[in-house]
Amino acid sequence: MTDTRRLILDRLRKHAIAGDTSYPAYSHPHAGISDLRRSFQSVIESVGGECRYVADLEAARKVISGSEILTAAKTICSHVKEVAEGNFDAEAKSDAHQCADVDLTIVRGALGVAENGAVWVNADPLRHRALLFLSENLILVIEGRDIVPDMESAYARIDFTRLRSGYFISGPSKTADIEQCLVIGAHGAKSVLVLVVG
Amino acid sequence: MFLGRVGLFIPCYIDQVYPRVGMATVRLLEKLGVSFEFPEDQTCCGQPQFNSGCFKDAAKLAGKMLRIFKDYDWVVCPSGSCTGMVREYYELLLERDKESDDFKHLVSHTFELCEFLIDILKVETIDGSFPHKVGLHQSCHGLRGLGLGVPSEQVLPGRIGKVRRLLESLRGIEIVNTGRSDECCGFGGTFSVFEGTVSSFIGRDRIKDYEQAGAEVIVSYDVSCLMHLDGLIRRDKKPLKVLHIAEVLDGAAS
Amino acid sequence: MKSHARLAAAFLKQEKRAHWHDQALWYVREKRDRMAASVPDWEALRETAQAIKRHALANLPRYLEEFEQNAAARGAIVHYALDPAEHNRIVLEVLKSKNARLVAKSKSMLSEECGLNEFLERNGVEVVETDLAERIIQLAGERPSHIVLPSIHIRKEEVGEIFHEHLGTEKGESDPTRLTRAARTHLREKFLAAQAGISGVNFAVAETGAVVICTNEGNADLGNSLPDLYIAVMGVEKVIPKTKDLGVFLRLLSRSATGQPISAYTSHLLGPRPGQEMHIVIVDNGRSEILQRERFYKAAFCIRCGACLNTCPVYRRSGGHSYNYVIPGPIGTILAMHRDLKKYKDMPYASTLCGSCTAVCPVKIDIHRQIVLWRNEVVEAGHLGRAKSAALKTATLGMKRTRLFRLGGWTVRKLLRSLPPFVFNNRLTIWGRSRDLPKMPAQSFRAEYRAHSKSKTNLSESGLNREGRS
Known part of the structure; x- marks a missing residue:
């Protein structure tokens, strides 16, 4: 292995790349987004998700309490107790496989990106990161002030020093692998609702 | 407008198969008051050979083109493809001439007919009708x-x-x-x-x-x-x- | 091995399917166009992406070491593999060490390149592809025909048949939603049963040791979070210097690939999850050689978005399998040639050189220029073929001397004018098989022009007509 490593690195040193090979100074903000909130919402909708703006967590609770997604869900794992109590404690399970039948998971997201509707979810507080992908449905709760315009500003805000796993999630799981027909719900969540609080 | 010497570069297939296109180019340039010459020694820019990967063969023809057209101030050609051949790819064929003034001049002064009209002659409109x-x-x-x-x-x-x-x-x-x-x-x-x-x-x-x-x-x-x-x-x-x-x-x- | 021209002709025999293939891919290209246009800075973003790649790959040893150190500090075990054999051996050894017999694998062009699945199967490991398209391909016993849309050549009725046979769906079922649901159920079982997950890598960040994976289905995430063993395989070229650079590449990748603003899931993994063992296998397999070739090194900048396939008029009309190499289309061509010039000698000729590939490429690889340069390599190596070489040699000879050129043109015109059209507009000539030849004029341009100038300048019949007949 060390021999291979040295051999590869030596070979790579003999590259023929010409021209300016310095690291570029750059900034490419996604200009032209006049309304972050509206853009964020419309992109989420365009990728098959749903986005609701609510004044506070109490309002969030009201929005989803009567919703179909909550009433239809038998097994609910909530990490945002103010929004819904939930009836499944994933943290108490020793193995992620035990979370295989979760219908709905509610977690906090740290950021929303207006240019692509993605929500940054730091999975480290969860005992089982697999929950995010096993759950049939997903509700992501973010703060209104955490919507940023673009990926450049998103990455500027994410701290990787202690992070073990983090995800940008943009809408539900999907595939178009059969004749380019879009089907929502491939392996991960079949629906994603983003609740923007404040 | 003084243009100097303008050389008409007529691609081989226009010369041999589509003379009407060459003649239309001639009449159009005459109507626009451009005086030009058609260097009779020209044959082909080498694109068929180049396009097939036969760079050495193409280079012979590219060299011939350079010799024929190097003394013209402008080279005009009624073909985007053949013009592109000269401008984009001759540097791959004429490695030895690449740095010469003749080469640089040819490459930077060879124009497709429309762009010659628009960019050099500054023709913005053509007075005429084509109701189709x-x-x-x-x-x-x-x-x-x-x-x-x-x-x-x-x-x-x-x-x-x-x-x-x-x-x-x-x-x-x-x-x-x-x-x-x-x-x-x-x-x-x-x-x-x-x-x-x-x-x-x-x-x-x-x-x-x-x-x-x-x-x-x-x-x-x-x-x-x-x-x-x-x-x-x-x-x-x-x-x-x-x-x-x-x-x-x-x-x-x- | 059949040539691209023959395989493509066979593909085009099923005209309706060929049109569908063309239009489905064009639809993706159009989505890509809309998404690209929504980014005001698009062309500048491409420039930056190339500049980052240029820098990263020129300093790859340093960044690989940095990545390796950071990934190791997070608890990942990093391996290097020179070639497919070493890559496959490492993966197998790791799997054996954990007694893993079932692997949930997500899409990786590198593993296709290395023939990993066949190797593992031969060694008693069951590999289940979990990306829907890859699973379809796997069940059908085929290989991908596109790097992002691997099953684009398969119609839904055929998927129905494959699923009926292997997953027990109802006979005649061809509804994409119901078929996808059946695959979800089937693959969920596999995810829960697998002892290991394997995936490719989209980006590896030197600064943090993060491995970044983009998927729409969420399959890579189930595969890397559920089992106690996860193996990420990546080419050396996947390393980028900084986290910040992800902001450039991710913005380009999904927009270029499928016309999405971003993939549904973009996962950043820094070491294994608690209780898991994570391995990263970094593979060269010829990439260092690509980087050593002055005319061709940019091919290694590729981020595998597939945009050049979707835009290619030839790829759309010939299907991925006509290219013979595991990666088809324009980028496949300029990668295949590094592998085996002789074997893939016809690939560079499967292009009109329209240049659209170069114009869509998010990292601005000079794809069409490389394609024509590869034709030159084929010729220089003597692989063009005798008939083609001879024809071109003769043409050159004729064109070098103006007199011969005129004589040749005169002869051809005369001949074609004197023969009835069916002689040349028939199935035996390559041009005439499906097209009519142009009607031959009586005179060449130079002859007409001479007459024209004469009448204009009113020159007398002075001097001999040096041209003779032209």
Whole structure:
């Protein structure tokens, strides 16, 4: 292995790349987004998700309490107790496989990106990161002030020093692998609702 | 406007198979008051060889081109593809001459006919009429190689392109918009022979685009694309016509 | 091995399917166009992406070491593999060490390149592809025909048949939603049963040791979070310097690939999850050689978005399987040639050189220019073929001397004018098989022009007509 490593690195040193090979100074903000909130919402909708703006967590609770997604869900794992109590404690399970039948998971997201509707979810507080992908449905709760315009500003805000796993999630799981027909719900969540609080 | 010596570069297939395109170019330039010469020693720019990978053979012809045209202030050619050959690819063929002033001059002063009209002669409009529905076929080499327009996949201003603007100055002309605005016609030089089936399939799709857009005439600045399309049109007995842009402009301008 | 021209001709025999294939891919290209246009800075973003790649790959040893150190500090075990054999051996050894017999694998072009699945199967490991398209391909016993849309050549009715046979769906079922649901159920079982997950890598960040994976289905995430063993395999070229650079590449990748603003899931993994063992296998397999070739090194900048396939008029009309190499289309061509010039000699000729590939490429690889340069390599190596070489040699000879050129043109015109059209517009000539030849004029341009100038300048019949007949 060390021999291979040295051999590869030596070979790579003999590259023929010409021209300016310095690291570029750059900034490419996604200009032209006049309304972050509206853009964020419309992109989420365009990728098959749903986005609701609510004044506070109490309002969030009201929005989803009567919703179909909550009433239809038998097994609910909530990490945002103010929004819904939930009836499944994933943290108490020793193995992620035990979370295989979760219908709905509610977690906090740290950021929303207006240019692509993605929500940054730091999975480290969860005992089982697999929950995010096993759950049939997903509700992501973010703060209104955490919507940023673009990926450049998103990455500027994410701290990787202690992070073990983090995800940008943009809408539900999907595939178009059969004749380019879009089907929502491939392996991960079949629906994603983003609740923007404040 | 004093231009100096203008050399007319007529691609081999225009010389031998499409003299009418060459003559239309001649009359058009004369109408615009350009005096020019046709150096009789010219044959071919070497594109068929280059395009097939035979760089050494192509280099012989490129060298000949350089010798013939180096003393002209401007070189004008009624073909986007052959112009592109000189401008884009001669540096790959004439490695030894690459740094010479003659070479640099040739490469920077060889112009496709339309861009010569627009960029050098500053012709903005042609006084004349062409009351037909036209499908403008922007050949790939002119579009992407020479930048005669902005290809549909690029996010840059100027999508309409200079050739279309020039054509649109003709009275009565209607330029139709096809579904795929700048899809390749499938000619591709020796590709049309090496991969005849795919080439023809692409060509028929392109013709369908023009038909569906209601074009009566397909106009291009490259006769090579038109030769391929026309071959398919005539085989399929379709009513479409093809014309080189020089023929259109010369016929319209009185 | 059949040539691209022959395989493509066979593909085009099923005209309706060929049109569908062309239009489905064009639809993706159009989505890509809309998404690209929504980014005001698009062309500048491409420039930056190339500049980052240029820098990263020129300093790859340093960044690989940095990545390796950071990933190791997070608890990942990093391996290097020179070639497919070493890569496959490492993966197998790791799997064996954990006694893993069932692997949930997500899409990786590198593993296709290395023939990993076949190797593992031969060694008693069951590999289940979990990306829907890859699973379809796997069940059908085929290989991908596209790097992002691997099953684009398969129609839904055929998927129905494959699923009926292997997953027990109802006979005649061809509804994409119901078929996808059946695959979800089937693959969920596999995810829960697998002892290991394997995935490719989209980006590896030197600065943090993060491995970044983009998927729409969420399959890579189930595969890397559920089992106690996860193996990420990546080419050396996947390393980028900084986290910040992800902001450039991710913005380009999904927009270029499928016309999405971003993939549904973009996962950043820094070491294994608690209780898991994570391995990263970094593979060269010829990439260092690509980087050593002055004319061709940019091919290694590729981020595998597939945009050049979707835009290619030839790829759309010939299907991925006509290219013979595991990666088809324009980028496949300029990668295949590094592998085996002789074997893939016809690939560079499967292009009209329209240049659209270069114009869509998010990292601005000069793809069409490389394609024509590869034709030159084929010729120089003597692989063009005797008939083609001879024809071109003769043409050159004729064109070098103006007199011969004129004589040749005269002869051809005369001949074609005197023969009835069916002689040349028939199935036996390559041009005439599906196209008519142009009608031959009586005179060449130079002859007409001479007459024209004469009448204009009113010159008398002085001097001999040096041209003779032209």
